Amino acid sequence: MKYVPFSGQRTLMRERYPDAFDNTNLSPNRYYGQELIDKEEIKNGENVGVFFGGDKESQEKALNIAKSALRSGAHVTMFYRPKWFPERDGVAHDASNTFYCSIHTEDQLEGIIDENQIKTPNFHEIELGSFPHLDASYVVSTYWNRNLLGIRDISDKTIGFHGELAKNDDGEQSTELAYTMERYLIENVDEFRAENAHNRQLLQHRHLGINKPIKLLSEKESEISGKKVLYLPEFPLQENMVARWRHEWPSQYLGEYGVQYSIKSSLGSVLEKDENGNLIWKQSLIDEAQRDGKVFNDSFISEKCLESIKKYIDEADVVVFGRTSNKFGGRLFEYAKQTGKVVGYEVDDLIFGEHAISAYSRPIDGDPLGMSMSQYIDDQIRDADFVTVTTRDLANEVARLRHESENVYVVRNRIHIDELKDLVTKEPAEEEDQLRIGWAGSYHHIDKLLGMGDVIQRLYQDYGDKVKFVFKGLDEKFMCDPVMREKYEAFRQMMDGIPHELHGYTKQGDWKDYYRELSDLDLDIFLAPAKNDEEHRGKSELKYLEGAFSGAATVAHDIGGHSESINSGVNGLLVDIDDLEHSNEQFYHSIKRLVDDTSLRKRIKKRSLDDLLESYDVRRSSEELHKIFLEQIKMKEGGKK
16 A cells, blocks of 8 residues: 655645635534434444544544444444654654444443554554555544545545544644645545534635535535525624624524535634734724825714625625624625625624613714714514514514514524533532522623612522522622722622622633533522613523532513513512512512522422423524525525415
8 A cells, every 4th residue: 555645735825725724714613413324334244443632522432433433333443543744753664552442332442442552462563665465445534634535546435523632732723734634534535524514614614725625414405505604793703602602503504504614704804813803903003094084983984894705795695794893894785785685683782772781772972973883783683574573572572663573573582502411411419508609790780780770689698608698690800890990899798797708800712611610609599680772671581501500599580581481480580660669579489489498499409400491402493594594595585484
């Protein structure tokens, strides 16, 4: 067998495909436990060769592939190469650094992988590039194996699976290396596969020069397969959890219908970070405005910035704007409408219409038309082909503004269960003698917590050390504003003499860390107080979801999305919002009820977690969005619903 050297490939590919080495295109890959091989494609008694490398992702894939093959009646030969870079690790090319063994039962796969070799009595060592005993007609590789050309020559079919992005010595994702390894694997197999739509789309984007289909194992039939959806949230994903809930998470599963998606911040081309990590206008744009004798504000954005986004609109079939609330977003919206695309608008707060919250209803400083953010939003909501919202109350407000209820859809906020499966499926912690009563929120919501001061003090007087109060999100280092500092001091005084735990703020970009930390709090009772105002009538049930996710029984005010999601006494307890005018007496008694009634507390805990898993998996949002896009595209094309 001829040895195919890998040296020089990286430089060649960089020269041939320079656009692929853009760090912004990198995204972690996740796998969701599907069967990796269709049982019908392997014949009984066939020998399947499985090649895998030393990284954990490759090993997990190889083991799952081997199990699928064995269940189909095949025999399996495992080929394991623990060292990816022999030269770097001091292993010569002619040294024995690859191991193989025959597998006939799933039991033989248990504990088979060691850091340096295969742990099984019947393993053999072979030299790199030498596979004399490979008689498999069907070969699967889960890494970029240098010998794929030779392997392909002696097997009937070679299949590649995409593993986790390559990392450099510092543990960081290496764009160039990842790209090179992916491309080598794609070019040198007969068929390439991905296990979810996010992976496939990432690969298609990074390897546009290859006319080789990337097969998705679970693709569903759809009349809009091949259509492109562009999401334009106002701020970049890493800066805004809303864009993740509403755009990134649901869209990852749209690919299962063959729908391609892209997410671009409408302001991504005009913002940058300062030395403290805060988003600011790009200095180059400010300099440009001053040079042209203009005042730089939200209304001035260079044509170059607009053109950088317009090209994505031109390629899309559906364009969805997310909370865009300025002149720049308005100009992009107008352009999308002019192109004849299906144009949608997504909003998850009451930041529009006559009841818009004050922060959005005030005129924008320096706006040439004296318009407020809510007015820009109103214009886009009225002119959009469709609007998606998070609650029925918001849907009614949108219908009032549009003077129609058609083409207004409720798509609830949901959780990326697949990404967090190890947390939501873990066994709940045994309740301790001391019950943990918790609250989670940023410093923007501290007023609602301060309103619970009397309730907390009364509970401590009643139960003493039987209860422990736990707070997440109140980080003193973020209390720089004098007003916020004053409120934080009020919180400290409120808790003076009451034992409590204080857990800090989680950066928005680390969303999985937030849920991990929330889960680790091991709460028994979760508090979700609100305010009796228009803003909270438009809020979704995210706090209920956080309570369920943390394994707690939630007590919430009966307003907004909580009114729609909580069946009081079944999956939580609801408190009349007017109770705020009566010192939260009902809220106090609801918490007390859960403390005293162990059976009720445990029953609500279980039911709310079941509800989370059954009704709040983001896959349901993808199904709903697929139906919306199908309906809207048909209408635009002149078809019927």
